[in-house]
Amino acid sequence: MSAEKKVSLAEKRRQKKVDCDKLCPEWGCAQPYEYEGVWVVGEVDEQGITEPSLQMLTPARRIADKLETFVEGILLGSDREQLEKAAKEMIYHGADRVRILVSEELATYIPGVYGEAIARLAEARKPEVIFLAATMRGREIAPYVAGLLKAGITADCTQFEVDEETGDLLMIRPPFAAILLAYIKTPFRRPQIATARPNIFPLPPRDESREGEIVWENPEDYKLSKPPISLVKVEMLKRSEVPIEKAEYIVSGGRGVGTKEGFKTLEELAEILGGVVAGSRKAVDLGLIPHERQVGQTGKSVRPKLYIAVGISGAAQHVIGIREAGLVVAINKDPDAPIFKNADYGIVADWREALPILIEELRKLKERSGKTG
Ligand SMILES: Cc1cc2nc3c(=O)[nH]c(=O)nc-3n(C[C@H](O)[C@H](O)[C@H](O)COP(=O)(O)OP(=O)(O)OC[C@H]3O[C@@H](n4cnc5c(N)ncnc54)[C@H](O)[C@@H]3O)c2cc1C
Structure with a gap:
């Protein structure tokens, strides 16, 4: 029988070191062990938190459990009451904590400003993984976040796993022809950012007895750019049919x-x-x-x-x-x-x-x- 001590994934993650000399110097260098937790960016509309963003809690919970870490929801906007309700839903569906950033700059959805807010939060809180639903908004915001954080992004994943040797996230998606599966990882940069399309993952069970923490982030700590555009008019498309x-x-x-x-x-x-x-x-x-x-x-x-x-x-x-x-x-x-x-x-x-x-x-x-x- 081997006397070799079994090293847990959590330990492997903590031990992982990136050789900063090999990285692009302008990008700076941070060690993976400085990052912790799996984020799900929640999308909120007039009806509350959207189902696709709640669905992303399914892979988030699984990956966080494997990595022996926590799941955090991220919510942005200007309506405190609506955001608090959304935060509770995220907790009922599996988040351990939800961070909320309330700001007048976030009253209107503008992808660059929302992307900047998530990037600023991520710089401060250092999540290991960020998941977004690949909705119209998610697809717009994710590249802003990745660009500002100089991190990679894998869009439209269909599965997520963890590399048992390094603790890196394996972001799995079909390439163009959809016959093969590509396993993509971001070994040197954090956070690891990925999107998955609605309905790829099931909605996690809702459990109202689940408890979690709601953290109201201080907007003073996250100075956001003034939106470069202003909203003139909102016109709702007719939605008579079920999506x-x-x-x-x-x-x-x-x-x-x-x-x-x-x-x-x-x-x-x-x-x-x-x-x-x-x-x-x-x-x-x-x-x-x-x-x-x-x-x-x-x-x-x-x-x-x-x-x-x-x-x-x-x-x-x-x-x-x-x-x-x-x-x-x-x-x-x-x-x-x-x-x-x-x-x-x-x-x-x-x-x-x-x-x-x-x-x-x-x-x-x-x-x-x-x-x-
Ligand atoms: C990067 C990329 C992304 C793409 N994304 C998508 C995507 O999201 N969704 C998508 O659908 N496609 C997508 N496509 C396009 C895809 O490759 C096909 O071209 C497209 O799905 C074909 O559409 P179709 O089946 O309607 O047309 P066609 O391939 O032209 O097929 C028409 C079919 O109708 C049948 N037909 C004709 N007349 C009749 C009749 N009277 N009664 C019964 N049958 C009849 C024909 O036999 C034929 O099989 C993508 C392509 C690329 C390169």
Whole structure:
């Protein structure tokens, strides 16, 4: 039996030393052991803390437990009451502590100012890892933070692990073709910054009995730049439909659907199912559907119970967005279309023939059962 003492990951992290002579001198040099904790940047909108940022507490908790460290939420804004509520939600979902920075400069969301605030907080508090949800905001803010901290950033990760030898975060993501997985790490710089798209990680269970600390940061300690732009007007987009990332039933159309008229048939089917319409990038490029309804690598990841792909070929960049979908049904006139490899049921047909039959049968079924879905 080996008498070798088992060194914990936490110890390995503390022992890790970076050779500063090998680094770019203008960037300065800090040792990894000076950094501690996993941060999740929380996003708050009119409805409170957003689900994608709460989802990021799932990998944060896992990685923090592995590294034997803590999870902190970071909240920015100007409305104390709203931020306090959001902080409690972060604690109920797994954060140990939430730091809140309240400032008039943060009353309006401006990516450069928000990025600067997070970077200033990180310079002072030195987190080891920063996670952001890859929402529109997260995608905007993360590069500002990374640029100001001269740290790396790995966007759109699908998994996180810890390097057992060094304690470095392994940020795992599919490269362009989505067939391989790239393992990316930032061995010499801290914090290690990464984003993951909404719905890649599940929402952690909410436990109101969880306790945590709320720290109100002193805004005097973090002098922020005056926003270079001012907000003139806010116009809310009409949000009558459920966002695709939350939908249980999705009817998705591709270039094969061809026209806006064609998409009306998809809407008809979606309505019967109590679902929503989405589309491929080609459908977005053709102006058949707005970008916020695009599924895939440069769109959104969805996790409906049922995903019906109509006239979609099934390119790797599209199917990566439906990996978490329950049942996938594909309708395509080409029997060799790759989408069939990713579908549970395939209908080889022209959608113009298949969809009206499907709609009629579902209507009959609905009439008989007297309920939706
Ligand atoms: C970096 C990068 C990122 C990308 N990100 C995304 C992304 O996020 N989401 C995404 O979707 N794509 C993305 N793409 C594009 C992707 O590679 C494909 O080009 C795109 O998904 C194809 O869209 P499509 O299936 O609608 O069109 P096509 O590939 O043209 O397929 C149309 C399909 O419709 C079928 N069809 C035609 N007429 C009918 C009919 N009457 N009835 C039934 N079937 C019919 C055809 O047989 C064909 O299979 C990305 C590409 C790159 C390079």
